[in-house]
Amino acid sequence: MSDPTAHRVPLDPDVIRADFPLFERDFGGRPLAYLDSAATSLKPRAVLDALDDYNERYTANIHRGIYTTAEEATAAYEAARASVATFIGAGSPSEIVFVRNATEAINLVAHSWGRRHIHQADTIVLTELEHHSNLVPWQLLAQEKDADLEFVAIDDQGRLDQQSFEVLLRTRPRLVAFNHVSNALGTINPVREMTRMAHEAGALVLVDGAQGVPHGPVDVQALDVDFYVFSGHKTLGPTGSGALWARRELLDAMPPFMGGGEMIREVHLRHTTFNDVPWKFEAGTPDIAAAIGLGAAMGYLGALGMDRVRAHEQELAAYALELLPREVPGIRILGPRDPAERAGIVTFTLPGIHAHDVATLLDREAIAIRAGHHCTQPLHERLGESATGRASFNVYTTTDDIDRLAAGLRSVQRVFGAPDAPAATDGDRAVRYPVGSHG
Numbered sequence: 001m002s003d004p005t006a007h008r009v010p011l012d013p014d015v016i017r018a019d020f021p022l023f024e025r026d027f028g029g030r031p032l033a034y035l036d037s038a039a040t041s042l043k044p045r046a047v048l049d050a051l052d053d054y055n056e057r058y059t060a061n062i063h064r065g066i067y068t069t070a071e072e073a074t075a076a077y078e079a080a081r082a083s084v085a086t087f088i089g090a091g092s093p094s095e096i097v098f099v100r101n102a103t104e105a106i107n108l109v110a111h112s113w114g115r116r117h118i119h120q121a122d123t124i125v126l127t128e129l130e131h132h133s134n135l136v137p138w139q140l141l142a143q144e145k146d147a148d149l150e151f152v153a154i155d156d157q158g159r160l161d162q163q164s165f166e167v168l169l170r171t172r173p174r175l176v177a178f179n180h181v182s183n184a185l186g187t188i189n190p191v192r193e194m195t196r197m198a199h200e201a202g203a204l205v206l207v208d209g210a211q212g213v214p215h216g217p218v219d220v221q222a223l224d225v226d227f228y229v230f231s232g233h234k235t236l237g238p239t240g241s242g243a244l245w246a247r248r249e250l251l252d253a254m255p256p257f258m259g260g261g262e263m264i265r266e267v268h269l270r271h272t273t274f275n276d277v278p279w280k281f282e283a284g285t286p287d288i289a290a291a292i293g294l295g296a297a298m299g300y301l302g303a304l305g306m307d308r309v310r311a312h313e314q315e316l317a318a319y320a321l322e323l324l325p326r327e328v329p330g331i332r333i334l335g336p337r338d339p340a341e342r343a344g345i346v347t348f349t350l351p352g353i354h355a356h357d358v359a360t361l362l363d364r365e366a367i368a369i370r371a372g373h374h375c376t377q378p379l380h381e382r383l384g385e386s387a388t389g390r391a392s393f394n395v396y397t398t399t400d401d402i403d404r405l406a407a408g409l410r411s412v413q414r415v416f417g418a419p420d421a422p423a424a425t426d427g428d429r430a431v432r433y434p435v436g437s438h439g
């Protein structure tokens with residue numbers, strides 16, 4: 001029997017790291033301090049083995065062959081769908097549509113549901129926090145339909161302004177779409193409360209869970225949303241995997257997104273009838289290996305316990321929020337100040353030093369961070385920054401990684417002769433880059 005108190009024991013990232021082969025690689029006498037998990041996560045051995053197993057032992061197409069390996073492949077693919085359904089609290093595996101990533105899932109909803117339900121002068125409410133993936137598809141739809149887009153404002157800590165949301169709901173929008181967790185600022189949004197308010201105003205709700213599912217427990221039924229999307233490659237799974245969840249009756253009523261094999265029931269020269277959901281939305285041969293790998297990632301994370309994952313990353317965020325301002329004079333950290341309101345994402349600027357220069361110099365110390373606008377250009381405009389640095393965490397991140405980041409940022413400041421930093425050493429000067437060299 002499993003130990004009922006096991007979920008209270010904190011995760012030990014040093015033990016977890018043994019499952020991630022990338023940490024075996026030597027980067028100049030040390031492992032990589034991988035602080036870019038919000039872009040894509042590392043993959044554990046369990047996921048890599050699942051990919052190898054399919055590719056080496058039972059490669060076959062699915063849903064068509066009646067020989068042993070084809071049946072094994074079909075069973076593994078559909079078992080992965082069931083794992084995803086359990087992992088996010090879906091009512092049934094038939095509500096899980098496999099897609100390549102969160103972007104594809106949002107485009108699917110915009111094309112299939114959106115083209116049928118959004119009409120001229122309708123309003124879609126988004127927020128200033130959105131990733132381009134949850135913005136551009138709605139812009140395209142709004143242009144086609146002559147519909148309006150409105151945006152929930154953020155406060156000075158990058159939290160959604162609930163008053164602004166209430167005002168926008170008075171326009172009786174058809175759809176409200178927002179992220180569960182901001183990839184740029186780490187803000188955790190109050191999905192349940194916002195969904196309740198949106199439903200009262202008559203809108204459906206789409207949640208972009210690209211940074212939600214990887215970093216904490218998600219129960220789509222308890223959240224009561226209508227559409228929820230995420231990417232497998234940020235959730236310890238392979239690239240090319242991801243899922244759209246929607247309530248069954250919504251999926252049943254939606255027209256297909258793409259036409260082709262798999263999504264059909266009967267094809268005649270002049271008309272076609274369509275398969276049941278979810279296959280109606282999975283035209284052509286899917287990325288079978290990636291879906292099976294995603295199933296393995298769900299199993300791996302499920303065994304760790306998502307409440308422990310959340311607690312671990314929140315602790316790391318609290319550690320970074322305390323350490324970085326103390327060790328790195330002048331650093332500006334963006335996003336909520338309270339670690340309870342943010343995921344394991346810490347976004348910052350160093351005065352007078354371009355984020356790309358920071359990332360380039362950190363790379364020389366085997367520290368990987370993201371620099372730029374993180375696919376949130378409108379948000380960066382709103383924040384008055386053209387580029388920021390972002391350190392993002394996952395189950396394998398240690399406080400030692402964050403210590404290395406703090407020391408690395410100090411040394412970047414020394415290179416650039418920041419006013420309140422000690423003078424550069426000769427070694428530091430050797431790797432000097434011009435300020436703003438990346439525009």
Ligand SMILES: Cc1ncc(COP(=O)(O)O)c(C=O)c1O
Nearest residue numbers: 101102103131133179183210231
């Ligand atoms: C919040 C958010 N939404 C959407 C995406 C798009 O994910 P993908 O490129 O996997 O489709 C990302 C990726 O960074 C993200 O962080």
